[in-house]
Amino acid sequence: MWSTLIAGRHPDAARRMRGFALSIGSMLLGLTIGGCGFNGTEYRWQLPDGFPTPLVPEDNPLTVEKIELGRRLFYDTRLSANARQACASCHRQEHAFSEPSAIAIGSTGQKHRRNSMALVNVAYSATFTWAHPGITTLERHMLIPLFGDAPIEMGAGGHEKEILQRLKVEADYQRLFAEAFPFQRNRINFDNVSKAIASFVRTFVSFDSPFDRYAYGGDDSALTESEIRGMNLFMSERLECSHCHSGFNFSQFVTHESNAPAESPFHVTGLYHIEAQSADGFDFGLFEVTSNPADKDRFKAPTLRNIEYSAPYMHDGSLATLEEVLDFYAAGGREITQGVWRGDGRKHPAKSAFVRGFVLTEQEKQDVISFLHSLSDERFVTDPRFGNPFAPDRARRE
Numbered sequence: 001m002w003s004t005l006i007a008g009r010h011p012d013a014a015r016r017m018r019g020f021a022l023s024i025g026s027m028l029l030g031l032t033i034g035g036c037g038f039n040g041t042e043y044r045w046q047l048p049d050g051f052p053t054p055l056v057p058e059d060n061p062l063t064v065e066k067i068e069l070g071r072r073l074f075y076d077t078r079l080s081a082n083a084r085q086a087c088a089s090c091h092r093q094e095h096a097f098s099e100p101s102a103i104a105i106g107s108t109g110q111k112h113r114r115n116s117m118a119l120v121n122v123a124y125s126a127t128f129t130w131a132h133p134g135i136t137t138l139e140r141h142m143l144i145p146l147f148g149d150a151p152i153e154m155g156a157g158g159h160e161k162e163i164l165q166r167l168k169v170e171a172d173y174q175r176l177f178a179e180a181f182p183f184q185r186n187r188i189n190f191d192n193v194s195k196a197i198a199s200f201v202r203t204f205v206s207f208d209s210p211f212d213r214y215a216y217g218g219d220d221s222a223l224t225e226s227e228i229r230g231m232n233l234f235m236s237e238r239l240e241c242s243h244c245h246s247g248f249n250f251s252q253f254v255t256h257e258s259n260a261p262a263e264s265p266f267h268v269t270g271l272y273h274i275e276a277q278s279a280d281g282f283d284f285g286l287f288e289v290t291s292n293p294a295d296k297d298r299f300k301a302p303t304l305r306n307i308e309y310s311a312p313y314m315h316d317g318s319l320a321t322l323e324e325v326l327d328f329y330a331a332g333g334r335e336i337t338q339g340v341w342r343g344d345g346r347k348h349p350a351k352s353a354f355v356r357g358f359v360l361t362e363q364e365k366q367d368v369i370s371f372l373h374s375l376s377d378e379r380f381v382t383d384p385r386f387g388n389p390f391a392p393d394r395a396r397r398e
């Protein structure tokens, strides 16, 4: 079949053959795999040996063409109603696709309560956002930044026609959409916008840190002695970090071709435990979605890969540095003594038994921080395939 034949070739060769394949493809329409002819060049994961292949939804197979279109859209501010904000405004490559401010600010200036999440190996995530059990695919998640109105991020709701029109008039987009979604009429629509951006974001994989070279690449010299000591502390029962930041992705709720997701990945870490009965604007995490009192203050344990690049930390960016994060865990939670959010997180009744607190020497503390830095993948934050595709004079980022 043409689609599989071409998939095995170099993308350029595939591109050269496309015109031919398209005509043959339409002749074969209904006969080829999936019944839809040439649907694009299959994307080949380049994962180190032993790393599982991420799951991809059946109705959005990963193709080189969709990823290329998704990359444009990810960096294009015209996707927001007022053309001021792109995904990349809040998700910046040099910060592992997060941003260096505590909370996100949407395109209309509205404040988000939460910190922009780093987008690292999200292809393996079984749930999206800091605390939501029901958003289980990237495609579905795309609707939130695009159309969400509490808070407004890109504010596309009610402006769909206008936004699509901006794309429709551009020859570049006409070509990219045609290549990504052949055999479709009216292909410049939000369903395809979401599918293309999700495809691009799915390729943000990171497995090239010193830790990876040490643990998976068999290079004993890839980590310093301090980093190795830090790794052992991280994995120890004294610190328990790896209980929640576990497995190859240092996160809990991963899914891929060879496993089913684990049980609940949402935990109370003791960051807050407000005394007030109600506090306007306070973020109760999972509880806000489930309304189950037992879910108050539960959040997802995010990946710690590339954590060095994505300060500040936690769902509201309220810890500025990795040192502060470590002090927070060492204290077994955080007490806030003033203001409406005061309360002793250390005494939260639902706090995880794995956040007990511990005492570290200065050297040990330094070792753990060094280990966390060894999870940094420099290639990931500089890889031009993930970068802004627009020429500098047309940069669409703010």
Ligand code: HEC
Binding pocket: 074, 085, 086, 087, 088, 089, 090, 091, 104, 105, 106, 107, 112, 114, 115, 116, 117, 118, 119, 122, 125, 127, 128, 129, 130, 131, 138, 141, 142, 145, 146, 153, 154, 197, 201
């Ligand atoms: C205004 C800033 C802002 C914009 C614009 C924005 N995001 Fe986000 N993003 C966030 C914040 C904040 C979160 C955490 C949301 C939450 O927990 O409720 C997030 C979460 C995510 C996640 C979940 C990651 C995970 O590990 O669970 C993905 C994926 C994502 N954004 C992708 C995108 C894409 C793609 C776009 C463009 C269509 C986009 N974002 C636009 C701020 C932004």
Ligand code: HEC
Binding pocket: 118, 130, 234, 239, 240, 241, 242, 243, 244, 245, 266, 267, 268, 269, 271, 299, 300, 301, 302, 303, 304, 307, 310, 312, 313, 314, 315, 316, 322, 325, 326, 329, 352, 354, 355
């Ligand atoms: C009980 C599970 C659990 C344990 C044990 C745990 N964490 Fe976490 N970790 C979480 C959760 C949940 C969050 C998100 C909390 C929030 O945003 O309110 C988090 C957040 C973090 C963050 C910030 C991530 C980001 O993107 O902002 C870092 C860094 C971190 N943990 C490091 C550690 C270290 C180091 C240890 C061991 C000392 C540890 N964690 C132990 C569950 C855990």
